[in-house]
Amino acid sequence: MKDKKKLNRQGFILVETLIVGVFVMGIFTLLYTNFFPLIGEYERFKDYDTVESIYIAHWARVIALKGLTDSSYTTASNTGYLDITDCSLYTGSDAQNSCAAFKTINNVSKIYLTPYSTINFKNYVKDNNSFSRSFRDYISYLPTYSKNTAKTPESGYYRVIIEYTSNDTYKYGTIEVFKG
Numbered sequence: 001m002k003d004k005k006k007l008n009r010q011g012f013i014l015v016e017t018l019i020v021g022v023f024v025m026g027i028f029t030l031l032y033t034n035f036f037p038l039i040g041e042y043e044r045f046k047d048y049d050t051v052e053s054i055y056i057a058h059w060a061r062v063i064a065l066k067g068l069t070d071s072s073y074t075t076a077s078n079t080g081y082l083d084i085t086d087c088s089l090y091t092g093s094d095a096q097n098s099c100a101a102f103k104t105i106n107n108v109s110k111i112y113l114t115p116y117s118t119i120n121f122k123n124y125v126k127d128n129n130s131f132s133r134s135f136r137d138y139i140s141y142l143p144t145y146s147k148n149t150a151k152t153p154e155s156g157y158y159r160v161i162i163e164y165t166s167n168d169t170y171k172y173g174t175i176e177v178f179k180g
Contacts, residue, residue: 045141047172063090063099068084072084083111084113085111111160116157117145161174
C-alpha cells in the first residue's frame, strides 16, 4: 500500500503563480495609470498658492488695505483688475516705503487687485499676450470664485494676486481682501 502513486501537483503551482502574477501586474497597471497623472499635475502646479506665496500675498493685502484709496478699489471693480505694483499708487510715505521694502525683500514683480470674482481678469489675461505664459497658466488655473455671490465689490470683497521670484522660478499666490 505504501507504493501508491504520488499525485503530481507541479502543474497547480504553475497555474497559481500565473494567476498571482497577472493579479499583481493588474494592480501595478492600475496604480501606474492613476498615480502618474497626479504626479504630473503636482509638477505643473507646485509653484501655485504655496504657503510661502499665501504669506507674501497676505502682506500685499495688508499694504493694499493700508495704502490704497477708495478710487483704486473702484477702478479694480470697473475694469476687472488694477495693477498695484507701482508704489506711487499708495497714499502716504509710510505705505509707499512699506510697498517698496515689501517688493524688494520678497522679489515681488507684480501685484494685482481684482474683484472677488476673477472672471473678467481671467478673460483679459487669456486674450492679452503681454502677460508671461506662466502667469497666464496660473490665471487659467485659478477658479473664478463666482459661486459665492455674497462676496462682491459692493460688499467690500476683492482679491490680491502676486507674482514673485524664488530660486529663479516665478511663483504665484492669491488671497482674499475684505475692505470693510
